[in-house]
Amino acid sequence: KAGVTQTPRYLIKTRGQQVTLSCSPISGHRSVSWYQQTPGQGLQFLFEYFSETQRNKGNFPGRFSGRQFSNSRSEMNVSTLELGDSALYLCASSKIRASYNEQFFGPGTRLTVL
């Protein structure tokens, strides 16, 4: 069974540009969550999508947005990039069930903003 995939794996952008990251969840998983990880702030929750709806959102500015498609694939977009957006962006998927909802993580996209 294929795991969570994220593309691209590495990205270099300059300040002011925008970027789109993609995440394909494990087959059958309908919940997709995004996290930002930096050495200073650690692992921070961005948002969670289920059935194309954003259900939970972390404390990030509106420059960070996302969406989910009908096949559960998800994208996140960061506009007007700042140096501080340099981070590892992780996507995690979960198969929603009443018993438990373990998240499985993709390899991440490492974004560098110059």
Place this chain on the structure above:
Amino acid sequence: ELKVEQNPLFLSMQEGKNYTIYCNYSTTSDRLYWYRQDPGKSLESLFVLLSNGAVKQEGRLMASLDTKARLSTLHITAAVHDLSATYFCAVEQYSGGSNYKLTFGKGTLLTVNP
């Protein structure tokens, strides 16, 4: 709002020694997960704990859950260098249907020295 606190945040230990990482959380939950992250890599699921008194073991790692104390422990026995990584606990809040939220601790950076 659920708060998840791990301690210690940094742990340097010698090979062959035992130690415990603690994960405290602020509201009722009987669903807790432990993850491992190697430097530059993504998070890998280690343990799923789903009831009071649950204990899981894998090699030199053993995790337990006390829902009444709102506490989980990750015990390391006879540490070896390969266990050097960052360990995260995550607590799930499930409110029925498809509604769940996972809150992560800040992580414990474990370094095992020869």
